[in-house]
Amino acid sequence: MTQSVATIAESFRARTARSRELYEGGTSYTAGPAKGAYYYRPYPLTMDRGEGTRLWDVDGNAYLDCANHHTAQVLGHNHPRVMEAVYAQIPRGLAVGAPMGTEAPIAEEMCRRVDSLDRIRFVNSGTEATLHAIRLARGFTGKTKIAKFEGGYHGSHDPVEVSVAPPLAKAGPAHAPNSVPGAGGSSPSVADEVLILPYNDEEAVERLIVENRDDLACVIFDPKCGILRIRPEFAQAVRRITRENGVLLIFDEIVAFRTAPGGLQAVLGIDPDLTCFGKIVGGGFPVGAFGGRADLMDLLDSSKPGTGFSQSGTFSAHPLAMAAGLAMLQELTPEACDHLNRLGDRLTNGLKRMFARERIVAQAVNTGSVFSIYFGDHELRNYRDLAALDSSLVSPTFLALLEEGYFLGHTLGMCALSVPMTDSDIDGLIEATGRAIARAQAE
Ligand SMILES: Cc1ncc(COP(=O)(O)O)c(C=O)c1O
Incomplete structure (x- = not known):
């Protein structure tokens, strides 16, 4: 010290x-x-x-x-409108093993606000949201590899923990970074499944995506809101390159969603295929959400059997989080x-x-x-x-x-x-x- x-x-x-x-x-x-x-x-x-x-x-x-x-x-702490929504929900029961009508209104509010959202699904954390969005992208495209940016953070499951904060000695060349596994105990194969892209280098991003396009299901993009100066033209280039190469774009709005009612994507002028949310969307309760194109999200619709896709969780779309989250969004x-x-x-x-x-x-x-x-x-x-x-x-x-x-x-x-x-x-x-x-x- x-x-x-x-x-x-x-x-x-x-x-x-x-x-x-x-x-x-x-x-x-x-x-x-x-x-x-x-x-x-x-x-x-x-x-x-x-x-x-x-x-x-x-x-x-x-x-x-x-x-x-x-x-x-x-909204800071104990905003009266959020507290009112919570206190109105509590006497109805905390978790009753059935829908309570609290999810549809916030889902509608989110889809109304964010242009790229046709459908949304609520989970318990940002980590779960990125996990399910990536799985959906892999299943939909039939491709295994994903790409993320060096230093990008998307929660704590194996593939997204690759190269979050790699030691520079192991990180490789700046224009073609190595894939460096993060958390101890991650699957040994995870590094081979994740392509690492450098931020703010359109040329390198295009080259790496073109080289890997046949194996690449998606790029997950954490814009580093409040951490790096965000260049809209870079985000727009990532959107163009992914689209031209048949690679899905998952945009991480877990921090960024407070920037504008339509999210940072509205400010940047991009339309991701899938978007992940968390943090403010739960009004102070644990939450995550992912949503996007109907043809992707409808694969999770249990009323349409045989898609081979599923997402479930005991406390997903918890009524208190849904009620508090809706109140918070309405104040935002x-x-x-x-x-x-x-x-x-x-x-x-x-x-x-x-x-x-x-x-x-x-x-x-x-x-x-x-x-x-x-x-x-x-x-x-x-x-x-x-x-x-x-x-x-x-x-x-x-x-x-x-x-x-x-x-x-x-x-x-x-x-x-x-x-x-x-x-x-x-x-x-x-x-x-x-x-x-x-x-x-x-x-
Ligand atoms: C950009 C980003 N994505 C994903 C996550 C993970 O969200 P959670 O902590 O709810 O799992 C975080 C958490 O800070 C984050 O900052």
Whole structure:
């Protein structure tokens, strides 16, 4: 641990004794006291409650929530309309082993909003959504291989965990990346089934897809919302290349769907064959969804036997998630999306000015209300550019921002604003970030 981390960390410890107690007391019955994404050094905060734009930890410290449950809580916490929908649903029964009429209205709302959706199916997580969309693409095309982008994240099943964060020593040439298995225990054959594409290199993407087109069922495309600067012409090229080569395009809107009522695909001007959703679609409950062309999705229709396809799950389309998700979507009006996008631009423009004024070598990227802060000033076009960033200031800046009263993602990546936030929340965050970085640098 560097000196700067130790000093800021000491001050973190002093104000979060109860969090520490709960973390260290933890339990020996869970596999680690905090789930993977929650862990950071010296230990993760335990939150007591959330309300609107704020969180309170168990020691009584308040934070402006700039992470919003991995981007899912787009309305902030306990939005009255969402809570009303939940409280109306609870007395009807939590899970009754039959449809409760809660799925059709949100399905209709989604298909009305997103042009490329003829049909949709709800599951319990983004991971399940990408799993089923890929399986459908393979079954429909009769081809086995899939392609994904180097550094793209689509959840935690074997093929999509390939080359999420490959060590550069194993990653191969930038224009023809190696397929590097991710999670331990993945099937040994998985690397052979996944073609890895480089972001923002149309020429390489076209060459690799043309070379593999006879074996390739689909390209799954995570646009890296709020992580890389998104170039619409690149997304449009991926759409054109997949279509010209008989390869299905699965677009991952699991984070991006908050950008516009019709999703990021409407902003980019692309029409994927299948799209995966999650996060905001469940109104704060576990959810995933996938949908798209009727000729693909209808293969899952149980009233049409003999298709050979199926998708099922005990808690799929859970009534509480459906009711809360519909309420959340109804609140995410075009005006709400515009407000969020304007706040996101205000934040990154303000951070840029502040970095220049304070001579801080850093940059901020946003796609609407999803944003990341990076240390380094080189252009960020792909995974390898991200891997070349300096990470030494990330942890002390995150901890110093907590002390300022701002809760960001602990990597300072894929943070998210919420609808009830105001310009003054954003301006406060910009100034606090300047102070936090100065402190991280000085110690
Ligand atoms: C772009 C993207 N796709 C897929 C997923 C997986 O979703 P889930 O965590 O609900 O399984 C995530 C999760 O963060 C994501 O960011």
